Amino acid sequence: MAARDMMPAFELLQPATVEDALALLKRRDKDGWVLAGGMDSLDWFKDRIKRPKAVVELGRIGALRGIRARGADLEIGAMTTLTEVERDATLRERYGLLAQAARRVATPQIRNRGTLGGNVCQDARCWYYRAGLPCYRAGGNTCYADTPTAINREHCLFEADRCVAVSPSDTAPALIALDARFVVRHAGGEKEVPAEEFFIGPKTDITRMTILQPGDLLTAIRLPAAWANAKSYFEKAADRNAWDFPLVNVAAAMKIEGGTIRQARIAVGGVAPRPLRLKAVEESLLGEQPGKEAAEVAAKAAVWGARPLNHNQYKIPLLANLVKRAVRSMA
Secondary structure, eight states, rough: OOOOOOOOOEEEOOOSSHHHHHHHHHHHHHGGGEEOOOOHHHHHHHHHHHHOOEEEEETGGGGGOOEEEETEEEEEEEEOBBBHHOOOOOHHHHHHHHHHHHHTTTHHHHHHOHHHHHHOOOOOOOOOHHOOOOOOTTTTTOOOOSSSTOOOSOSSSSBBBBOOOOOOSSSSHHHHTOEEEEEEEETEEEEEHHHHHOOTTTTTTTTBBBBTTTOOEEEEEHHHHHGGGGGGEEEOOOSSSSSSOEEEEEEEEEETTTTEEEEEEEEEEEESSSSSEEHHHHHHHTTTOHHHHHHHHHHHHTTOOOOOOOSSSSHHHHHHHHHHHHHTTTT
């Protein structure tokens, strides 16, 4: 058995500017690894499953930290810690949904170190994949989680395509519900991507969970003024209240006028390979009052088309009830 008590050697690079980081990533291409808070990366390194030749550590780049106004919008640097996101007064007042989601990530110690950018870019937590087995996601030709004897209670209900691992982020559904935009820089320039399009499923690329390619760097996340102060709801169901990844989570933002839902955005995690926006649910709510009847319709729409595996059928009523609670909370 391979020794797993020591990380394999790599070259540690600590740029002081975004431009220097991009230059290093371009030079290293596929041999480079971006390190933010390290909460996901260090697990890979310690288990000796990922063996980058060079690690570009972003901790010295002050421009990637902080929460600041950008016109009427709010911009959050990708290296801003989850604790800062959770506690920032302006963010809590205007975009409380994201603060609620950040508060449910892991433990205070991890939130003090983990970053918002790292939380949305973390890799799948499927134990077969994380153990180093040659599954589809790792470049093999089998999904070990989708066999008659597999333990797959934490895996997906929707959009399975060879891989059945789920998106593990708590903040990602909240950012989709708030219609956030992700700023991605590379050596050739910068692009701004809607949160919903930043995440990809195995049908697009089974080896990645985001659009980031070698040489790309997520530098900031922008929250639009259009969804500031919207009514919101976040709930996470997990085996434990602390430390654990979501079995299912839900993030909802709505604009209500005269007791009627005029706009709604709802996203869920833990049920698909990417955080999933429930557009059919949103459409069912428009023009309705956020009460029991609308919640029942929304719950049924949320689980339509679900395809459970051997051990995760419980996620169907769990998802339905979380969506139901989100809608009823708006009343």
